[in-house]
Amino acid sequence: MSAHGDVDLGHTVAGWTGTAIGLTGLAVTGLAVIAVSLPLALLGAGILAVAAAATWVLHLLGWGKPSGVRPPEEWSWKVRDRAARHGHRDCLGCRMAGRRPTAAVAPGPVPLPEPTTAAVAVTTTAH
Template identity: 60%
Template sequence: MSAHGHVDLGHTVAGWTGTTLALLGFAGAGVSVCAAWAPGIWIGLAVVAVAGAVTWVLHLAGWGKPSGPRPEADWDWRTRDGAARTGHADCLGCRVGGTRRTLAAAPGPVAPRPAEPLPAADGGA
């Protein structure tokens, strides 16, 4: 058991890749600040921005996870998310991913209930 208890911390391919790229970009920008090398600062910041884009693309490709906890069988970081193809209903990244994804993730219209039949009218006899 970890220090955080028995919970889903959301370790995914998208998360690990984005975190690694962001760490490398931030470290490169920090070293460039210490070395007073302005182009290195911009390169490091660009790598941080690329990290966000790569994480988003990997999430849309199914290598991320939906919001909230997952079933324990899906906790492995290499588990692919099959629901990402149509988009997650409450996911900003999926909504930004495009109209098709948003429409697929949105709840469908509720079918109207059939009208109740009117009572038969007697002819007064």
């Protein structure tokens, strides 16, 4: 059990990669502010754009995770999401890529058995 309890924090290859590239971009941008350098600031902004693109592409390749809770056997960052190619429900990244999950087909009406009437034995008794 972790310090956060028994929950899935969404540690994925896409998340870690995007975070690492993004932190590099922020460091370069911070250095640009200190050095008052427009080219360095533009480089930092470019690295941040690469971070967003890399995270998105990895998510679409199945190295991200859908929104919501996953079963414990899928919590490892090494587990690839096989359903990603069809799109995740309520996922902006999947919608931007044109992946819309197929709506679950509502089950048709289930035919009910014909009502049976209990045969009531009517006995006539003569009085």
